[in-house]
Amino acid sequence: MRIATWNVNSIRARVARVTDYLSRADIDILAMQEIKCKPEQFPRAEFEALGYELIIHGLNQWNGVAFAYKKHIQVSDIEYEFSQMPAFNDVFEARALGATFDGVRLWSLYVPNGRELDHPHYTYKLEWLHNLAATTAEQLEADPDLQMALMGDFNIAPLDTDVWDIAEFAGSTHVSEDERMAFEAFEQIGLTDVVRPDHPEGYTYWDYKQLRFPKNEGMRIDFILASETLAERVSETEMVRAERKGDLPSDHVPVVASIS
């Protein structure tokens, strides 16, 4: 089984790129983020034509997460989680979607950006991460053998080498001590980044602006964090840099784990 996560930056703008990738990459379950549409706007037919079913969690134009999975996979326990934005109390967001696929519990996650260190969304980001870690810890305590993974855009660069020039990020979000501690908390409750051991270097995101991709000025902010029993089944991983090239790419690339 091959699982992948991809921040697609609008599925309607990206449907050709995503379905083209799926037609070549033998992905069984794709977690998507930033679909930027409501369920009724999702281009379902193009995925169904390739033999994928969909689970869509979108509420508005600015985020939303989803899964595309091969038809033969058994799905249960779908959970649609809602986040409430600070300062916009009537606006809810779709940032987390969970489901169990053939016994493996997966989450598609779009962690809040944080904006600036002194912005209310930064506090929101830390609280969101704290809540996620607490919920995940409870589940792993209840079942230490749980095969599960958190997959998605964490909007955190855990190491200095996960950005092209750490000096440029002084005082910025994504690299702060608090965000990195929030990320490490997932490791402390028993989750492992299953990609980094195979690929200690490399980025998953390059801004569209300022020729960041041609200059390889990227960030590593998309991760697959697996529980022990799932991590030990991982045989191979990749960060698909080629998906940042060519026409109309997302600013993020797919991150993939093959599971035996």
Place this chain on the structure above:
DNA sequence: ATGGTCGCAACGCGA
């Protein structure tokens, strides 16, 4: 080429 981007409900805002 010394500044160069996308996406959306958009002529502004978020990433």
